[in-house]
Amino acid sequence: MFIQTMSSLTSTASLLHTHNLIKCHSHHSKHFVPTIKASISPQENVAFRRKIVTTLLVATSLALGQQLSGRGNPPALAAEKWGTRSFIKERFFEPDLSPEESVARIRETAEGLHFMREMLDRMAWRYVLFYIRLKQAYLGKDLKIAMSTLPQGRRKDYVIKANELVENMSQLDKHVRSPKVYESYVYYEKTLKSIDDVVALL
Known part of the structure; x- marks a missing residue:
C-alpha cells in the first residue's frame, strides 16, 4: 500500500510538472514579438536622402532664377493695377517708390477708391475697412514723396x-468701423x- 501511494504521488508530480511546462510555453509564445527588419538598406536610405536634398536645391535655384530674371522688367506699377489682388505685396514687400x-x-x-463704391453699396464693411487701411498704410508716404515733383508755388x-x-x-x-451708413457715404x-x-495738382 505504501508503494502504491508513492507511485500515485510520483505520477501526480509528473502531471503537474508537465502542466506547468505547457503553461509556461504557452505564456512565452503569447507574448512573443517577431523582429521586423527594415527592407531598405543603409545605402538606399542615403541615396533617398540625397535625392530629396537635390530636388529641394533645384527647386530653390529655379525660384531664385525667376526672381532675378524679373528684376530687369519695368516696375510692377506699370504692369498691374494697385487693387485688391496686391494687398500682401503692397503692405510687406514693396520698397519706397520713386x-x-x-x-x-x-x-x-x-x-x-472710385471702384470701391460697389463694396460700400453692398455694405461689405469688412472688405471696405480692409481696403481703406491698406491704402492708408502707404498713401501718406506716397504723398510726401510725390510732393518733390511739384514746383514750389503749388x-x-x-x-x-x-x-x-x-x-x-x-x-x-472711423464710420465704416462702427458702421454708420450715412456718415460712411x-x-x-x-x-x-x-x-x-x-491728383489734379500732380
Missing part, C-alpha cells in the same frame, strides 16, 4: 489738399473729392 512711381500709385489709388495748395485727404480717409475708417464722397483734387 517720385514718378508714387504719383502713378496715387492715381491708381484714386481709381481704386506745394502749399498740395499740402492742404493732402492733409484733407488724410483726414477724410481717417473719418471714413458722406466721408466716402469727401475722400473721393480730396484725392481727385490731389
Whole structure:
C-alpha cells in the first residue's frame, strides 16, 4: 500500500510538472514579438536622402532664377493695377517708390477708391475697412514723396489738399468701423473729392 501511494504521488508530480511546462510555453509564445527588419538598406536610405536634398536645391535655384530674371522688367506699377489682388505685396514687400512711381500709385489709388463704391453699396464693411487701411498704410508716404515733383508755388495748395485727404480717409475708417451708413457715404464722397483734387495738382 505504501508503494502504491508513492507511485500515485510520483505520477501526480509528473502531471503537474508537465502542466506547468505547457503553461509556461504557452505564456512565452503569447507574448512573443517577431523582429521586423527594415527592407531598405543603409545605402538606399542615403541615396533617398540625397535625392530629396537635390530636388529641394533645384527647386530653390529655379525660384531664385525667376526672381532675378524679373528684376530687369519695368516696375510692377506699370504692369498691374494697385487693387485688391496686391494687398500682401503692397503692405510687406514693396520698397519706397520713386517720385514718378508714387504719383502713378496715387492715381491708381484714386481709381481704386472710385471702384470701391460697389463694396460700400453692398455694405461689405469688412472688405471696405480692409481696403481703406491698406491704402492708408502707404498713401501718406506716397504723398510726401510725390510732393518733390511739384514746383514750389503749388506745394502749399498740395499740402492742404493732402492733409484733407488724410483726414477724410481717417473719418471714413472711423464710420465704416462702427458702421454708420450715412456718415460712411458722406466721408466716402469727401475722400473721393480730396484725392481727385490731389491728383489734379500732380
